[in-house]
Amino acid sequence: MTIVRAFRSLLVTFAVLLGTAPAFAVVEFQEITSPGGVDAWLVEDYSVPIITIRFAFEGGATQDPIGKEGLSDLITALFDEGAGDLDSEAFQIRLDDAGAEMAFASDLDAVYGSMRLLADQRDEALGLLKLAIQQPRFDQNPIDRMRAQLVSGLRAAARNPQTAAQKMWAQAIYGDHPYARPREGTPESLAAVTAEDLRAFHRAVFARERLHVGIVGAINAEDAERALDDLFGALPEKPDLQPVPDAALNLGQDLAVEYPLPQTSIYMAFPGMERTDPQFFAAYLMTHILGGDSLLSRLNQEVREKRGLSYGVGANLLNLKHADALVIGTSTNAERAGETLGVIKDVVARMAAEGPTPEELALAKKYLIGSYALNELSSSSAIANTIVGLQLRGLGADYINERSAMLQAVEMEDVRAAAAQLLGTKPTTMLLGPKAEPTP
Amino acid sequence: MIFRDLLALTLSFVLAMPTLAQEPPPQTEIASWTMDNGLEVVVIPDRRAPIVTHMVWYKVGSADDLPGKSGNAHFLEHLMFKGTAKHPASELDRVVNELGGNHNAFTTSDVTAYMQTIPPEALGTMMDFEADRMIGLVLTPEIVGAERDVVIEERRQRTDNNPQGLLGEELTATLYQNHPYGIPTIGWMHEVEQLNWEDAMAFYKRFYAPNNAVLVVAGDVDPETVRTLAEASYGRVPRGADLPPRIRPSEPKQDTARTVTLTDQRVGLPSFSRNWIVPNYRTAEPGEAEALDLLSEILGGGTRSRFYQEIVVKTGIAAGAGAGYAGGAYDPSAFTVYGAPQGEHTIADVEAAVDRELERLIRDGITERELESAKMRFVRSLIFARDQQASMANIYGSMLATGRTLQDIEEWPDRIRAVTPEQVQAVAAKYLDPSIAVTSYLLPAEQEEE
Numbered sequence: 001m002t003i004v005r006a007f008r009s010l011l012v013t014f015a016v017l018l019g020t021a022p023a024f025a026v027v028e029f030q031e032i033t034s035p036g037g038v039d040a041w042l043v044e045d046y047s048v049p050i051i052t053i054r055f056a057f058e059g060g061a062t063q064d065p066i067g068k069e070g071l072s073d074l075i076t077a078l079f080d081e082g083a084g085d086l087d088s089e090a091f092q093i094r095l096d097d098a099g100a101e102m103a104f105a106s107d108l109d110a111v112y113g114s115m116r117l118l119a120d121q122r123d124e125a126l127g128l129l130k131l132a133i134q135q136p137r138f139d140q141n142p143i144d145r146m147r148a149q150l151v152s153g154l155r156a157a158a159r160n161p162q163t164a165a166q167k168m169w170a171q172a173i174y175g176d177h178p179y180a181r182p183r184e185g186t187p188e189s190l191a192a193v194t195a196e197d198l199r200a201f202h203r204a205v206f207a208r209e210r211l212h213v214g215i216v217g218a219i220n221a222e223d224a225e226r227a228l229d230d231l232f233g234a235l236p237e238k239p240d241l242q243p244v245p246d247a248a249l250n251l252g253q254d255l256a257v258e259y260p261l262p263q264t265s266i267y268m269a270f271p272g273m274e275r276t277d278p279q280f281f282a283a284y285l286m287t288h289i290l291g292g293d294s295l296l297s298r299l300n301q302e303v304r305e306k307r308g309l310s311y312g313v314g315a316n317l318l319n320l321k322h323a324d325a326l327v328i329g330t331s332t333n334a335e336r337a338g339e340t341l342g343v344i345k346d347v348v349a350r351m352a353a354e355g356p357t358p359e360e361l362a363l364a365k366k367y368l369i370g371s372y373a374l375n376e377l378s379s380s381s382a383i384a385n386t387i388v389g390l391q392l393r394g395l396g397a398d399y400i401n402e403r404s405a406m407l408q409a410v411e412m413e414d415v416r417a418a419a420a421q422l423l424g425t426k427p428t429t430m431l432l433g434p435k436a437e438p439t440p
Numbered sequence: 441m442i443f444r445d446l447l448a449l450t451l452s453f454v455l456a457m458p459t460l461a462q463e464p465p466p467q468t469e470i471a472s473w474t475m476d477n478g479l480e481v482v483v484i485p486d487r488r489a490p491i492v493t494h495m496v497w498y499k500v501g502s503a504d505d506l507p508g509k510s511g512n513a514h515f516l517e518h519l520m521f522k523g524t525a526k527h528p529a530s531e532l533d534r535v536v537n538e539l540g541g542n543h544n545a546f547t548t549s550d551v552t553a554y555m556q557t558i559p560p561e562a563l564g565t566m567m568d569f570e571a572d573r574m575i576g577l578v579l580t581p582e583i584v585g586a587e588r589d590v591v592i593e594e595r596r597q598r599t600d601n602n603p604q605g606l607l608g609e610e611l612t613a614t615l616y617q618n619h620p621y622g623i624p625t626i627g628w629m630h631e632v633e634q635l636n637w638e639d640a641m642a643f644y645k646r647f648y649a650p651n652n653a654v655l656v657v658a659g660d661v662d663p664e665t666v667r668t669l670a671e672a673s674y675g676r677v678p679r680g681a682d683l684p685p686r687i688r689p690s691e692p693k694q695d696t697a698r699t700v701t702l703t704d705q706r707v708g709l710p711s712f713s714r715n716w717i718v719p720n721y722r723t724a725e726p727g728e729a730e731a732l733d734l735l736s737e738i739l740g741g742g743t744r745s746r747f748y749q750e751i752v753v754k755t756g757i758a759a760g761a762g763a764g765y766a767g768g769a770y771d772p773s774a775f776t777v778y779g780a781p782q783g784e785h786t787i788a789d790v791e792a793a794v795d796r797e798l799e800r801l802i803r804d805g806i807t808e809r810e811l812e813s814a815k816m817r818f819v820r821s822l823i824f825a826r827d828q829q830a831s832m833a834n835i836y837g838s839m840l841a842t843g844r845t846l847q848d849i850e851e852w853p854d855r856i857r858a859v860t861p862e863q864v865q866a867v868a869a870k871y872l873d874p875s876i877a878v879t880s881y882l883l884p885a886e887q888e889e890e
Contacts, residue, residue: 118820152709296530304590306586370541372540374557
């Protein structure tokens, strides 16, 4: 999905009302555009002399060439391993002296970068970030070293039954969609990656059109705009991404990985709800009531609080760029795994048939409205994360203000419909543990 | 999981100090006082967002469990959510949920802490709840039974279900020959299964009182408001009986090198760790704990460390190697070095390489340059820590609840700056004696190739 920005040249400020008291208007999101046309959201804050910048280029592991899976993981380990005329060691010493922390990471859908720096060493730190973004060297020595570390990581996990379970899960759910490929690659696929492959990935993905940026901290709009041009202005306008189809989830399967463990892990995948679907918030509220991060959730009440079957059970809405699912997961006493699965199924069936109570819905609304600021805006890093996350999902800065009203507007009928729609389908279920048997 | 725990402790200590005077911070001053009933109070104003972190730290942890009752301190932490006469079970959950807040609790060897993150207008309500359950807990046998099952599942999930968890527990039990740090916080399974109402209540009545606790409030609030609200809530809780000095069984002189090995089918890559019990900040001679912190950073604190540069980058022997120091513990605790081999190299190669680096440092010392860089990284992490009010609350709470003072916190940056290369070399020579190290090995089981 492309991000439409209506206010390209305007400086629009959204004041987020935190909590319920209108007297507080603290976190102000400014939409800024650099002279060179790079967009970002900025939150100015001078209470601590630091600046946090975070950005994402769309196109993550799904852009790994066939047979070179893990490339997007490897490339993120190489941005502090030499750039411009600085080799690995020179770059890292300069970065350390500049008092900055730089990190890169990738997931299925994007490559992320971030830097946390001290305001009084801004120019030196951002200069290094610019080099890393624009002129990574991909020297053979660091490539070989980081590849060897990743392969060691794969070896370390290879015999863990969790690894086999994850692989089976991804392949069963996603079939021949790119999401089923191993995101971290295999020793063989990592061995196939060359410096030229890394350069090609960098050229294809590091472009301005699908770039999302958040800047938070001790920097004003003018300086932030200048930094945007400096960091990103020289990148090509358009990325060269392989198209990725939306995934059709294969649900209704019963899977098992048998392993002698003291606990059985249970995973269930139901249909999800697209982030932009008008019914998303109904599904979101329903999922929270079912298995949100609270001991009051229906699943935690029945599985943990009343029966002591588990340390915790959760339900989450998963929203990837090309797939959506509602996922339930827990670990339980292996000898009572059948009982636990039965309790979960009962709770799910009751929610699908009846929906929540009015009290539950009212409480979930209060929690999800009130907790947003506490969870998403509590530090510079959290704010920068939130900014990039919203942009990746195609949401505008005004979303933060509209979100409360959208949650408030959800009717009981919507929630019941969402429950029936998502939970009325037979899920794909996987048990990992001793004598795990698919239940009929 | 000794690795994770040690690293977490070290990290929380590295993050442990406020307000480094690089630039004068526009941050309000930290306020502190002690209430008439003995409750220590610390307020860390942070006005950036309308959020408050409210924490009560009890100066008691699993190392204070009675012999044979391991897991009791942690079990009580769970039971503290089961309600009082005034507020039945789940009411706190509901109220915090309505506020959009978060709440949780944790137990370590030394402390038990309860916290809520809430909008500032709810601070008084949270204080009412927390003051109420400081002495008002009501438990029934049925509740206790189900919660014990939850804790058993927690133990299985964290420890029994993975080889790293099991080995960490055995390593700790071997490292400490007399001190209760050798006993896992969550408890040995056979003792967890026996946890009961009587023992939990006895522990509660003995240790939960205002004069054995620290109240930490960080966030969008001023000290005077905190004082007023605290007087109206905690101020009504009577002072408890004086507790005897907090003296746990101490370690005898250690004379042997010991080895703990776990071989498991699930392990794909071998790894080792080498551990010593060394002085901590509270008890060390002046400068030694600071030097141990810097030693840990220089040896194994990241990509600029000696282990990483020499063993991972230059020789390619290790896939990873590092060091950790748990100087923030109440009693002397562990210094750890660890590593795992790369490619065709063996665990013995990594061990030899780590030992060589230790010997080299003890023999030749460190450079001014690497000491300065390590100090800078500490200072920087303190400034970054100020971005998160929860980390500030954790820093102050954990230190004040383990026998340190505000003055210790204030002076720490200068003490770090004062450390010399010779001091770092000296603590390495004095404490990292291979003949009394405890080494753990996590090894793959032999298995047929598929």
